[in-house]
Amino acid sequence: MQTSHRFLIILIATVLLQGCDQRPVETMLERYSDRVANSLDSDTRLDLDIQLPLPAYPRRRERIRPVTDLRQGLIEVLNLRHCQLLNLIAERNSSLGKVMPPSRQLVYEVRLLSGLGSCRQTLQRSQTADPQLIHQVEKLYQIKKHDFEAALWNGIFTSEAMERNFSRSEPALPLNDDDGFSQSRQALLILNQVATLNSTIDAAQTEWTEPDYLDQLEPHYQALSTLRFGSRWLRSVYLITHTLEHTAGVIEARLRRRPLCFNKNATPKALIVKNVFSKYYAGELQPYMSRIDREGREWLQLNRRLLSNFNHIPPAMQRYQSQVIDADAPLWQNYIAARDRHTKAWQQLLSQCNLMPGS
Structure with missing residues (x-):
């Protein structure tokens, strides 16, 4: 029954x-x-x-643009504590950070470049800043600035969200x-x-x-x-x-x-x-x-x-x-x-x- x-x-x-x-x-x-x-x-x-x-x-491999693979060593990262970037870079270098989706990678790149730019200006105005730190920050800033367009592009156009908006199966x-x-x-x-x-x-x-x-x-x-x-x-x-x-x-x-x-x-x-x-x-x-x-x-x-x-x-x-x-x-x-x-x-x-x- x-x-x-x-x-x-x-x-x-x-x-x-x-x-x-x-x-x-x-x-x-x-x-x-x-x-x-x-x-x-x-x-x-x-x-x-x-x-x-x-x-x-x-x-995706036809859409992605290459960016510089930047991995800071421990001592260099510790130096960046003066720029309040230590937590940000540590998060990116963590196991979860290495598999960030494009949207989160985009946020990271914007925050990193913004932080480096602010730190760079602060150090340039300082009378007591360590020249080695100034050089390090300047080098990082120029690399990230050079790659910024590619980072923005990848954050938007390699995302699954954008890909799904052009699918032919819906x-x-x-x-x-x-x-x-x-x-x-x-x-x-x-x-x-x-x-x-x-x-x-x-x-x-x-x-x-x-x-x-x-x-x-x-x-x-x-x-x-x-x-x-x-x-x-x-x-x-x-x-x-x-x-x-x-x-x-x-x-x-x-x-x-x-x-x-x-x-x-x-x-x-x-x-x-x-x-x-x-x-x-x-x-x-x-x-x-x-x-x-x-x-x-x-x-x-x-x-x-x-x-x-x-x-x-x-x-x-x-x-x-x-x-x-x-x-x-x-x-x-x-x-x-x-x-x-x-x-x-x-x-x-x-x-x-x-x-x-x-x-």
Whole structure:
């Protein structure tokens, strides 16, 4: 009896799961395109069970930039107690410190360079400072300053959080629910602030204090890693592009045949087509597409701005940037072209029947 009861629960759960749409965006897009095809007597059908034809995000070894492997000896480290850096360096040289994630390494590099810069200025103003200590701090400061851009780059672009935002394996963004854009946007804004330190360190050396947001970085990395907005947006914009291209082709094929209406007199058939436009495009696809367009523009802009803070970008990342992130990248330009083609096709079709919205 107990076994039968357990089996019934499992069976009900299975049926419920099968009833849930596991691909709601694809279903909405296919429904729209199929309704258009049906209303225009076309048997062409849209299939969105497709692989995302985008280049893979470069592998970590292609993204990482080399930095000087700096390990201070015990006596040298003890000397740095004058700079209040002993605890910081000891933490980095510990067993856990040697496997710090990129986000924590970034914090360490910023704090170390800031601390060395402050110590350097203090020693230079002192009348009694040990010349050997001055030399040591100056040498360390110049090494870390030289490597600072690479350290910032690695802290941002070798992180798992950034990698997951360009994955090709995530589903599309949801139709109605919170899609994580707000949190992802805030994370990218913070990373842009971090990246601007690259130009700050090259400015005239005044008192450079540690940024107050360093201790708040981890939640932003976590937001990028968990929400994966970028990866889901990439799929959404490609699915929309493919749908618009396909549907525009269906409409254009109908336009090449006989007109839908003569003398701009709407027929019952034309009214069905207009109803499909109003219900499935204006009512379902257009609001989703508008959000994907608006959020995608800002997301791409923030990523472009982030990259612009660096003077050297590894070749593999340069290629990826030109294919996916840049304003003239094929991904975005294909979407714009598909959107414009789709709009023009609908305008031509509905204008034949004087059914354009607002007419």
